[in-house]
Amino acid sequence: METLRERYLKGNKREKGKILDEYCQNTGQERKYVIKKFRYKVKLKETRKKRKEYYDNNVKPTLVEIWNIFDRPCGQRLKPLIGDELRRLIELKEIQCSNGITSKLKKMSSATIDRKLKHEKEVLKLNFKYSTKKNDFVLLNQVPVKTSADLDRTLAGNIQMDCVEHCGMSASGEYANSLTTIDILFGWWEGEAFPGKGQERTLIAIDNARKRSPVEWKEMHPDNGMNLLNWHVYTYAEKEGIEYSRSRPYKKNDNCFVEQKNSTHVRRQFGYLRYDTREEINAMNDLYRNELRLFKNFFQPVMKLVKKERIKGKIHRKYDKAKTPYHRIMESDQIDEETKRKLSEIYENLNPAELKREIDKKIKKLYEIYSKKNGGKVDLAVKKLIPSMVSFSMMHLR
Numbered sequence: 001m002e003t004l005r006e007r008y009l010k011g012n013k014r015e016k017g018k019i020l021d022e023y024c025q026n027t028g029q030e031r032k033y034v035i036k037k038f039r040y041k042v043k044l045k046e047t048r049k050k051r052k053e054y055y056d057n058n059v060k061p062t063l064v065e066i067w068n069i070f071d072r073p074c075g076q077r078l079k080p081l082i083g084d085e086l087r088r089l090i091e092l093k094e095i096q097c098s099n100g101i102t103s104k105l106k107k108m109s110s111a112t113i114d115r116k117l118k119h120e121k122e123v124l125k126l127n128f129k130y131s132t133k134k135n136d137f138v139l140l141n142q143v144p145v146k147t148s149a150d151l152d153r154t155l156a157g158n159i160q161m162d163c164v165e166h167c168g169m170s171a172s173g174e175y176a177n178s179l180t181t182i183d184i185l186f187g188w189w190e191g192e193a194f195p196g197k198g199q200e201r202t203l204i205a206i207d208n209a210r211k212r213s214p215v216e217w218k219e220m221h222p223d224n225g226m227n228l229l230n231w232h233v234y235t236y237a238e239k240e241g242i243e244y245s246r247s248r249p250y251k252k253n254d255n256c257f258v259e260q261k262n263s264t265h266v267r268r269q270f271g272y273l274r275y276d277t278r279e280e281i282n283a284m285n286d287l288y289r290n291e292l293r294l295f296k297n298f299f300q301p302v303m304k305l306v307k308k309e310r311i312k313g314k315i316h317r318k319y320d321k322a323k324t325p326y327h328r329i330m331e332s333d334q335i336d337e338e339t340k341r342k343l344s345e346i347y348e349n350l351n352p353a354e355l356k357r358e359i360d361k362k363i364k365k366l367y368e369i370y371s372k373k374n375g376g377k378v379d380l381a382v383k384k385l386i387p388s389m390v391s392f393s394m395m396h397l398r
Helices: 002-010 013-027 031-038 060-069 075-091 099-107 110-116 118-124 199-212 231-240 252-270 278-288 291-299 325-331 337-348 352-373 388-396
Strands: 158-166 176-183 189-195 219-221 305-311 314-319
Touching: 002 013, 002 031, 013 031, 060 075, 060 099, 060 110, 060 352, 075 099, 075 110, 075 352, 110 118, 158 252, 176 199, 176 252, 176 278, 189 199, 189 252, 189 278, 189 291, 199 231, 252 291, 252 352, 278 291, 278 352, 291 325, 291 337, 291 352, 325 337
Parallel strands: 158 219
Antiparallel strands: 158 176, 176 189, 305 314
16 A cells, blocks of 8 residues: 555546555455555545354364264254254263363354354255156045144144155156155155055055054045046945045145155155165165164154244245154143153163264165166166265265
8 A cells, every 4th residue: 555655646637546446456445445545544444353253163064974874954943853852862971072162062042053154065065856747637526625724733743745756867667666645744754665555555555654653544545547536445434434535637835744754854864866776775674664763753843833924025934943743742731651651762762973874875776776786887867866964974984
């Protein structure tokens, strides 16, 4: 600045203007303030000291480690997990951090968590999406149509269900399908893989998922797919005393709860590859029936929509505090004490970090089976379909 000041004071109007333009462009300071600085008519402002960062780089590595253990949830879902599970992770020696870092992590707001994890999320962001054309469906006039608003969200046992296809880039032949079910009130999720779209095989998968669920089923609500909307399932529901309803054609929002889980609980784990062998289906069921269901139901918080209103053309949504399906069941008076006791025993014996490692290991094994089936060669088009979690696991599981 001292060099420019001498030129500024000697220059004419046009020269002064060029000097000011150059200085303001390089420093970002206001033009009037710079003029006063050049004329010695103002006391130069002291450079403001940068405030010391409270959540510094000593906190972030531990936060990222916890975020990865719980399958990378958003800040609103991760905050209650830090409060509930951090102590257990330290006791299990999965996390090593000082008391100061522990205190900071528990004080951290959900917005701060999201800011600190912004770079990590950008690295793992997956923009590729792939879908297949759905087959035709059949409407059964005997089954009543219900929207998501018609289903009682305060009653335990209302189950939404859907099937996810694992056909890769071709829908020909027989391939694996995943049945996903979710209780609307608690968010308790169950999954089961089976070959083909046979109605009897689908019914067996429904029965297996129902037996594993701690919630007594009172109503089944599938979409209009033929493998879920048929006489086999209709007769089963009637025999077991379960109500049976369906969603409207081409209205995914009528099955919104289970559609969300299709993305986070199925596609994110298994991607969009084609699984069509018994070995691959067994590997998927090994996850569905063991580690994956335990991890998702005991350590993955869910936020429920409490209120939605339109203000000046903009929709404002309000959600309740994020809680895991397990904690929602434990707080409910619609579940008997014996079931709560059994769930509590299971919870006390679980290690979320160990579950996450086992899930990653089994997904890596499934990918190896898939690669072996294709002669160890996977073309570039198929590699794009590999889920982010598999790619992430393969980097860290050497």
